[in-house]
Amino acid sequence: MQALRQRIEKEGQNLGGGILKVDGFINHQVDARLMDACGAEFAERFKDLGATKILTAEISGIAPAVMTAKHLGLPVVYARKSKPITMPDQVFLTLAPSHTKGRMVELIVSPEYLAGGEKVLIIDDFLASGATTLGLVRLAQTAGAEVVGIGALIEKIFEGGRAAMEALGIPVVTLVAISNMEDGKIEFAANA
């Protein structure tokens, strides 16, 4: 998606170690109208999958997921990283490594909001190694739901996450793909 790519070219920072800083428009400060446009694009690309619910992970996935949900008219559930007191004792929980925290984090969804038979569309900010996304896939499958699609704003192709998703037979859409971040570069690839 051209608008997102241009924003990364202008403001994205390569911090080394494969970390792309996009805190000025996605991860700390959010450009809500850009996220709305990204949500519209995901909605268009995924509109024929029959999704009944969108699933994301707090925190950075919320803005693009909520915008996609608005365009598709679907509810969105965000997996929590700690269990609030409003959640029942019996939950769906899985562990996934966090890129920016350097440790495992919990992903928790209440069975109240993820049920068997649902067709789940996963939307997140990044697709890197795919570890968080696979955690969301496990949560959905544990609930007896089917994952019908996976969308991410930015794919870091060199971390290889896409292969794991496609091995599961799940279609993957990313809006911007980055092929190389060595030596301070941010090189873009043609989008899949």
Added chain:
Amino acid sequence: MQALRQRIEKEGQNLGGGILKVDGFINHQVDARLMDACGAEFAERFKDLGATKILTAEISGIAPAVMTAKHLGLPVVYARKSKPITMPDQVFLTLAPSHTKGRMVELIVSPEYLAGGEKVLIIDDFLASGATTLGLVRLAQTAGAEVVGIGALIEKIFEGGRAAMEALGIPVVTLVAISNMEDGKIEFAANA
């Protein structure tokens, strides 16, 4: 706001101890179109304040804040509760008690995205005792910014947060006000 009030009447749960569970449409599962409508309402009510930025706290404030930001065409910054590795070492940080966690949490904003001279509109899910909101006000003031308005989806009038805001001379808008949650009740008040 009628649509939000009706949803609380239908699905909100009084868990006791002043805890209103709205996990089915705000705090875990999000009704994106309802949040969009709430954002439109905030945008209408605050459109003449000259706000240059919206500030909220992760996690539950993000959906209504991003929708308000979309309608007003403003960037939104969400205060982080832990410092990601993409954030500089020097940050604005304050402490606020968390209602649902039973302990103090940090609210952290990078100086990159909150500057002197900004006119800040605070949007959050709940206005209860006002402790989190006052934390956001402190962050903004530490940055040299001015808080021009405060909006919350749901006000728990009996926790008294509004008085603290109005003592600072900041206009407060809440979309639904709840006056009493004793004995399992959820009683609504006329909106301020």
